[in-house]
Amino acid sequence: MGMNIFRMAGDMSHLFSIIVLLLRLRVAKNAQGISVKTQELYLAVFLSRYLDLFTSWFGLYNMVMKIVYICSTAAIVYTIRYKEPIKTTYDKSQDSFLHWQFAAAPSAVLALIVHLIGSGIKGFNVLELLWTFSIILESIAILPQLVVLQRYGEVENLTGNYVFFLGAYRALYILNWVYRSQVEPHYRHHWLTYICGIIQTILYADFFYYYIKSKRKGGKFSLPTTK
Numbered sequence: 001m002g003m004n005i006f007r008m009a010g011d012m013s014h015l016f017s018i019i020v021l022l023l024r025l026r027v028a029k030n031a032q033g034i035s036v037k038t039q040e041l042y043l044a045v046f047l048s049r050y051l052d053l054f055t056s057w058f059g060l061y062n063m064v065m066k067i068v069y070i071c072s073t074a075a076i077v078y079t080i081r082y083k084e085p086i087k088t089t090y091d092k093s094q095d096s097f098l099h100w101q102f103a104a105a106p107s108a109v110l111a112l113i114v115h116l117i118g119s120g121i122k123g124f125n126v127l128e129l130l131w132t133f134s135i136i137l138e139s140i141a142i143l144p145q146l147v148v149l150q151r152y153g154e155v156e157n158l159t160g161n162y163v164f165f166l167g168a169y170r171a172l173y174i175l176n177w178v179y180r181s182q183v184e185p186h187y188r189h190h191w192l193t194y195i196c197g198i199i200q201t202i203l204y205a206d207f208f209y210y211y212i213k214s215k216r217k218g219g220k221f222s223l224p225t226t227k
Contacts, residue, residue, distance in 0.1 A: 003061075006179050010172035011065060017165035018072045024158035025079055030089035033159045035148040036080040037099040041141035043073045044104060049134035051127055094151050097144040107137040114192060132192065139196035142166065142203055149207070153225035160221045164211050167204035170197055 025031065050066040052058070080090050097103075111133035119125065145163060149155055155163075174197050180187050207223070214221035 004176060004179055004183075006172050006176035010169045010176055013165045013172055014169035015065070015068065017162050017169065018069070018076075020158055020162040020165060021076060022072065024156070024162060025076070025086055027158070028156070029085055031080045031086050032089055032091065033148060033152050033156055034080065034090070035095045035097070035145040036077060036090060037095055037097055037144035038141055039073055039076045039080070041099055041103055041137060041144070043070070043077055045134045045138045045141060046070045046073060048130040048137075051130060055127070095144060095148050097147050099144050103140050103143060104137060107140070108133055111136050135193055135196050139200040140203070142200070146203065146207060150223050150225060153222050155221045155223060157221070160211055160214075163204075163207060167201065167208060170200045171204075173197060174201060 021034070025034070046066070046069045050070060053063065053066055057063075079086055081087065111129060114136075115124070115129045115132050119128065142163075149159075149163070174194075177194065177197070181189065210223050211221060
């Protein structure tokens, strides 16, 4: 994958979102308003997408970023699930989205269908199937977090920043794809990636609106609640 300003900005936005969340957990020492289920879905995304760490070499930058994504996300899941005092502040009743049943499982079924349509049984490839699964799952991985934020209503500043940078990462990657399609003569289009990237960005639309609105007014950031 070629490097350009949009991809670099997207990678840094993604990395910054993780740093902000780790900082949020360290400073506040609580997990209120945080969905561990979104983090578990992202961990599933990274583990299934980056198995090429063991089969291919795409440069030092790619290798380091992939390892950072996996390790940092695993650390966040461990911290919220098992580390005190954060563990006791995690509210399971608010983070109730059935992520394995309604996100991971449908993504796996859809990935299998897409892969078989595209490659057929003779061209079946486990790594390609897992990559397709990761693309589909990532497009909806934020859903548990958005549900939690709407249930809490008022969003803590660092939590809001974490979600904003996570959403900005995918929006910047869409610009990266558009840019590469214009400047790289042999750029290979991935329509599934485009569709999933657009879906992922649309899911953030409501959040972006209230986030930017709160920043402009300088007041507290709150979302319409759904109890």
